[in-house]
Amino acid sequence: MSAPATHFKEASRRMAADLRHRRIIQTAMVKYETVRDQRKLWFQDWQGARNLAARTKFEAVNHLDQYLEQFVRLIESRGTKVHWAGNAEQGREIIFNILRAKNAKVVIKSKSMTSEEIHLNDAMVAAGYEVAESDLGEFIMQLRGEEPYHLVAPSMHLTRGEIQDTFAQKLNETTTDSPEDLTMLARRVMRRKYLQADVGITGANFAIAETGMISITENEGNARLTSALPKTMVTLVGIEKVLPRYEDLALFLPMLAVMGTGQALTCYNTQYGGPRQPGEADGPEEYHVVLLDNQRTLLLADAEQRDTLGCIRCGACLNVCPVFRNVGGHSYGTVYAGPIGSVITPHLRGLKQWKHLSDASSLCGACTETCPVKIDLHHHLLQNRRNASAPTAGKPGFFQKLAFKLFAVVANHAALWSLTTKLSRLGMKLRGLVNGSFFDPTRAWTKTRELPPIAKQSFREWLKEREL
């Protein structure tokens, strides 16, 4: 088993049995579901909106070269410096070069999953920079030295008491445990950082080809300040984030808010098209956009799963996933958790190491049903299973083959099938005597589950009884 698989198995077993964790997540998710469902009803036709969003993303991703070219040409025309990073290392190197050129010491960051993907923070801290995560949830995670738990709500697994303790230990500041007081404490700390920071680094939710702008969605105003106060602004963005037209935001911004947090629109949706322009009161002197590939073109080359590049990172599939809700965000051991993470991580980081995530699914399809851009998530999990068991992955074992041969014989003969069903009912009764012991043939399975009883009557028998 690969190291990530061992970690996943161990962590998910531990977390699934952690009732406290499950209670916290359950409470948060129920609150989310209530507001999300109210907001969906606010649309005249939510399913229609999903179709339009899927169509728009299909157009964008399948003409990625054209839209990317247009986006870059226009944003450069306003004095933005655009950089290209083929992989994570190049991405970090580009940003380090900017920090060195600017002689930066303090860096302020707004929330960016792409920066987590290339482990930018750790690298900057290791190189001696003072880095502040300004999003409240990310700030708490940074203080605790943890990875974000969830794409949208990084600290959703913590209680106010735990956050109070973290602030007391790491900031040496005591407050009550009220969310209001804790937030105001973080606000005060972060205000000082904003005023000191030499460079501000942001992520991006969309890159608009038609107008050459990036768009950032947030609630706190931390990205607004990150892009307003430091002299240099850097945006790290995946190449797949393009939208063709400015008006496409009219559809995507509300959909992202509804699915992400259950809001109609988040507090700040801001487009940036360059550094400070002539006649403007403020803004950064320099603006750098770093476009990151990091295996996205590999995903693009898989026509079957290309739709995953339309993902808007709303986190909706995590929220509805029974696996995520039980094992939690940290068990996945990768930046992108939940169904979307299980689908794309094997492409981004290697199928052999990460194929186990495709098995961490009940294939219930809740993810596919909720996805606002209609990514066929649970079928992609099946495709990853198929790809992982392709001929190169080794042939099925002797017992596996034998089991399926026997099954084929039984399933092909009606009399044998009916006999087996009857015998199984007897077997169920006998199993009751040895339940869970060494002699129980189903013990590996029933250790953590109930064995459902076989129906007293088969469908054929039921029908026979009623036929005149």
Add this chain to the structure above:
Amino acid sequence: MSERDNIFARIKEALMLKAHASHGHGLPLVEEHRRVMPPVGVTIEEQLTLFANNASELKATFKFVKDVAELAAELKVLSAAEQWQRAATHTGSLAHSQTMALGLATIVTNYGYDKDELELCDVGITECDALIAQTGTVLVTSHSAGGRALSCLPSHHVVIAHRSQLVADLPEAMSLVKQRYSGNYPSMISFITGPSRTGDIERIIVLGAHGPKRLTILCLQN
């Protein structure tokens, strides 16, 4: 080859394999968007009511003022109630004259400012580009609202708007931005929907996470 060329080469090669369009072809028209998006009413009166309701749900304050005199009076009341010492504004004529009339220590961002001082301001008073009925949103840009920090750094953001600036929905606001600025876009365009907030602690909403704790929209009738 540069990294740019490498990435474009990989994209072009990948796209030689065609994907199946399961949800139809081509970019949807704005009219298609409008058929699925939240309804906005027909008349101006309906849309004004919608904006007011949305703003109140967002915990923003929305008030009509009859004329400039009433606007000045309203600002005086706010200033006294919150004991403003320092204010910030920009060179927009209405915002500027109204802020100056308050007689406080005032920063005008377009003339250059010290960010530590702007942070100390009790209020940032700006104009805007549009009010969006559909979502209760105020649209500002670095041109219309005195740059990037003014509408976000002081703890109270007061917007002076005009009834004629109301637009029905998001697509209309976006086409307005394109018409007004095409070819010379401001470096920042922000859709502000309520005061700054966070739900990162137990999903309990707290206002004023990093941006303004209060958002007041004063809308001139005439």
